[in-house]
Amino acid sequence: MTDTASPATTRKDWASDQEVRWCPGCGDYSILTAVQLLMPDLGVRPEQTVFVSGIGCSSRFPYYMNTYGMHSIHGRAPAIATGLAVARPDLDVWVVTGDGDGLSIGGNHLIHALRRNVDITILLFNNQIYGLTKGQFSPTSEVGKVTKSTPFGSLDHPFNPLSLALGAEASFVARTHDLDRQHLQETLRRAHEHRGAAFVEIYQNCNVFNDGAFDTITSKQNRGANLIPLVHGQPIRFGDEGERGVVMDDQGRAAIVDVADVGEGALLVHDEERPDPSLAFALSRLAPGPTAPTPVGVFRAVERAEYAEQVSAQLAAAQTDAGPGELSQLLTSGGTWEV
């Protein structure tokens, strides 16, 4: 997938000539910039790259990338991308979706793409609101959310996108946010390198309909206290002085502690490669929502057979075993007679 022999590209090669039309101040701008700046570093080519999206604000993303792209229909991007990636394993296929597109109308396609482990990189922009339809609650909105369609407060229990992805046995699961370009790019780089379906939840601010939803954890002044960086092989700790940490309690739950209380040795050591998803799942449940200390980074990155590669292998094996198909032989298979 990464062609190291490709001629180098710059951001200019990846930006299309189309005017970007998100609302001024939308978090989508910073994600687009981060991606356009990252692509040259990945050593891939625009003509080998396809961005597929569904419907929603985030799904306008492909129009702004000078690659092959399809802005498809609501919720179906993972299905369309699956067909693309299976038909052409040589391509680099990305899916851009949102909390409504990916988790509501398209939830089924998302979980099935993850369980099949097709080699696609899925970016789910989570702003916890419906933007394009002007402000209804989404499947990640908090209970009690007052919106145009829920003037008395939403009764819907929200999805935890990472728990859902882990439940579908996704082989790569990560979380990042729109205010830290370096973390965003590093997370996307890891997702792109992953062979199989990679799922990245990106906390993204909708400054029109749900402004500040992630401020408690992602703003510069709060980050130190409320973002828990996950680093493979390292004890999980956070806080401006690294004074807080995460342990596994006797119920198998991840819990936040003061390091001073438990000692450094008691801290949970992050292992993104653990074959069973229980550790990653426990970490995904650590925060009740983006209003309390929340882990970011790669939760899970395990090797599992990639789908398109196996499809290609079956095709190749059939041709090796039986030789390439002969049409006249096929049409006369079974009993024939001459007149």
Next chain:
Amino acid sequence: MTKQVKQLDRVIIRFAGDSGDGMQLTGDRFTQESAAFGNDLSTLPNFPAEIRAPQGTLPGVSSFQVHFADHDILTPGDAPDVLVAMNPAALRANLGDLPKGATVIVDTHDFSGRNLSKAGYTTSPLDDGSLDEYALHQVDLTGMTVAAVKEFGLSRKDAARAKNMFALGLLSWMYGRPTEATVDFLTRRFAKVSEIRDANITAFQSGWNFGETTEAFAVSYEIKPAPMSPGTYRNITGNLALSYGLVAGGVQSGLPVFLGSYPITPASDILHELSKHKAFGVTTFQAEDEIAGVGAAIGASFAGTLGVTTTSGPGLALKSEAIGLAVMTELPLVVIDVQRGGPSTGLPTKTEQADLLQAMFGRNGESPVPIVAPQSPGDCFDAALEAIRIAVTYRTPVLLLSDGMLANGSEPWRVPELSELPSIDPAFATGPNHAVDDGDDDFWPYLRNEETLARPWAIPGTAGLEHRIGGLEKGDGHGNISYDPANHDFMVRTRAAKVQRIAESLPPLEVDDPTGDAKVLVLGWGSTYGPIGAGVRRVRKAGYRVAQTHLRHLNPFPKDLGEVLARYDKVLVPEMNLGQLSLLLRAEYLVDAVGYNHVRGLPLKAAELAEAIGELVAQAEGVDVDLTPAPQEALS
């Protein structure tokens, strides 16, 4: 004992039994034997949607009808000459279809107590005189089968299961069918279980021997081979022919076939068949739902392969929005709808052709989709190739409307020479197609071919042709998002014009009007071709004039259709729906099309159709019509 051999020109046999009695297999083997013998034939399987409905009940009855003849025939036949009934329910469910005097062969084994009451009989029809008007043969098929296979040590239940082969052996004797292929088939099918294999072969041979030796059957029949044009023939079902057509379309276009599909009756066999043909580079993807099936196929088409999706009516409804995306993105896509009874879940295993208007209009916005329909099981091969030709040449989704009768029915099929197949050129875009104002070369994804109005198909991996497509309205030429009112009006009209442009590539309509002066035209589409043709023959045989034509293309219509319709005083349109083609014809040509409509889940009946045609002939010609065949000299 020397038995009498009687000559017949055609026979219709129906095998009927419980769902678990193997009637489909029995019918299929009899069909294969008849095909190998050289008869023309046509078949009609009919089975319940339940895999195993309660044993011995009416809902559990499964049947297979085969019509074979020494001449060219068009339908599985209206009414069976022979009914083989394996239990009381099978007798009761099918007796109503038999003409008086028909032969009824009954397995007497289950005609007692509970089995009779399960079928709704209070007294045994074998004893109460209710079958007096039929030529009834009472045979203990089960008992004789169990006795014949005793030596293989099977349980009584397993031994009795071979009774369908005993019945097949008996009928094979009665109609002089060749038996070697069935013995070979059983040998292969049960290769791993020798006692089951031997029991089935023995039951089959015992059935034959019983016919030859018993005094109960005094006569056997001979139906000579039918004359056919020279060539290599095989028997084929519609779903198999359609699958082969898709494989052939891949070969002829050089495009790998990608099938995205979700299992649904009666289309699943296409998925099963295509999954075997990986050596042809055919990828089959069993998706999580109908929408993902078509979505993956659209992705595969964007990638530069041939995207195909297969379904039936309910699935087509689910795929509507995605087909609209393919209309907007102008990507090749073949959508196959094997129609069944509707609406909703309807009659999953029965036939109908009531999805025409769904295919035509079942999407939001002005969303034209070309539609093609096969007319017989073997014709599904050609229809699939035609759908692929249109999809690839015009960069458009194409709907192919098959139906349950075509899908599961079979007929002898002349295998085409490869040189007869069309070649299809994907003509991928390879470079820029447009100079922008500053003189630089650029690629415009919506700059059209003047002849076909098709847009270029530029596939990922081609440097310099990167572009974005999607469901939003496109600006003419450059293809970027456009909300301009005049542009939208232009693009809507252009997409419609592109589909109409397909008519330029179609041959003139073939009208069968032997005398050239008929006043009545019978026009159909899809699987009604056989019954219509048979009905037309009856009317002509009785000495009346009638013309027939059949539509392969439902959208666009052939260019000369309006002119053809105008030549006739009356136009009859038989359909297995409430008049969907009639509606389209009336709208397009202001023609007073007369509908003949049945939605019984079964093929139209030739005899009833002949009556309807006769009535119109009487009106148009101002004569009395009597369909009793006239002497030869009366035919002009």
